[in-house]
Amino acid sequence: MDLGLVGRANAGKTALFALVTGADAEIAPYPFTTREPARAMADVPDPRLQAIADAQDIPRRVPAQVQLVDIAGLAAGAGQGEGLGGAALGQLRQADALLHVVRAFANAEVPHPEERVDPVADAEAVDLELAIADREQVERRLDKVRKGARAGEKGAVAELPALERIAEALDAGRPARLVGDDDALAIALDMGLLTAKPVLYIANTDDQLEPPEGLAAHAAAQGAQALALPVGTELELAGMDPEEAAEFAREMELGETRGADAVVAGAYRLLDLxxxxxxxxxxxxxxxxxxxxxxxxxxxxxxxxxxxxxxxxxxxxxxxxxxxxxxxxxxxxxxxxxxxxxxxxxxxxxxxxxxxxx
Missing domain, CATH: 3.10.20.30 (Beta-grasp domain)
Known part of the structure; x- marks a missing residue:
């Protein structure tokens, strides 16, 4: 399972990347800490696998794995290829799903690009850049397919209406996953369109365990899912002794499924695995x-x-x-x-x- 991380600068993408994968990554309170796309694998813990192996004295246990790709925070113009994030969007086209990290924490020491915390506005800003990038890709494909259709190529004639429906959806502000046509969606996925991919919005909170209502509503309207995770807190707990961390987590009432496990479980639900x-x-x-x-x-x-x-x-x-x-x-x-x-x-x-x- 390949998951791509997107979000605005200082939303906490790289912290989430480090939390899930355990990889070393520079985490700092200034924009564009991530300049080059980073990739890392993480095992998916599953006590059932250990139980199966223990019961039969099987020495080798091979868990499922997830790969995360972290790119630079997206800014205005990224969808048209501007900035670090725009240059890296192509790295996400092979991902099975996107994890859209949205800032919902109020730490004044971590600046926001617009000097405010507004999860819905941030989510909409990134969604717009993804849609712009997709629309440009669709237009390039349309130019080629229209020429083929005029020449009577059967494949182009069949593909043209589906591409036009995708373009209409994007122009109307709808992601390609909501195009409402199975043939068009299949083409959008085959093209690697970013707005065709399943999306899990992750609200990076101070300590709340539910995403802000506005963000949850936005996710539903986008045909996506949402969860909340105090990424900074979980990253600190991940660096502690496991027993001590579990005790702190109980005191803070962080729930049974937390940290990296919560992210992976959310991705499994999203992809219906x-x-x-x-x-x-x-x-x-x-x-x-x-x-x-x-x-x-x-x-x-x-x-x-x-x-x-x-x-x-x-x-x-x-x-x-x-x-x-x-x-x-x-x-x-x-x-x-x-x-x-x-x-x-x-x-x-x-x-x-x-x-x-x-």
Missing amino acids: VTFFTGSGPPEARAWPITRGTAAAQAAGKIHSDLERGFIRAEVVGWEDLVAAGSWSRAREAATLRMEGKDYIVQEGDVIQVRFNV
Whole structure:
């Protein structure tokens, strides 16, 4: 899962990047600390994976991973290629989703570009730059497709109406994800349009655990989701002894799912992902995130293309049943393991062994 970070200068993007990935990053109270795009990977903690491996004495545990890309804060003109953020927008076109960090904290030592804290105005400003960048990309594609359509090229003739619908949506102030046409949305996603991607607005708060009402309403209107996270506080806690940090978090009533875990969980909800596992015995147990509703054959293809091509059946057991049984063979004896065909829809927490022949 690849996630791109966007936001205005001094919104806390780089602090969030450091919190989730644990990577060293310069965090300072002045604009454009991030001058070059930064990338880092982070494991997705999942105690179910450890339980599956522990129950069967599997030595190697491979968690799912998330990659974050952090670019410079966006300023006016970024969508037209101006400034550091504008130059880096292309780095986000391959991301699966965007994390839009919005300032909602009141620290006077961290200046705001407009010397005020207004989460909705900041969100709208960044959204506008993304839309401008998309509109320019669509116009370039339209120029090419119109020429092809005039020449009678079938592909261009078919694509032109969809591109025009995307342009109309952007001109009307709607993100491409709300174009309202499946064919047009598929083209927008294939083009890597930034406003076509799922978006999670993250309100960087002082200590509030709910996003400001105005920002939550803006997110809903944009076909997006929102959460609140006191990034600075969480970053401080991440540097403490775990037990001491947990005690402070309880005293501050920061909730059960916090910090980097809250961000990753929010991204999973945004992309509607579920996790299945492989690990019917040594040498490894592994977590695999897939889109909810994925059939067994396609899930097998996530592991390896040969498994999808030669798929015969899947042996499936719930992770809790496997842990209770203690081994794959004992789960089979207990009749908690079952055979499923290629059209079986993989469920959250399934442990799967694929039978195939190529």
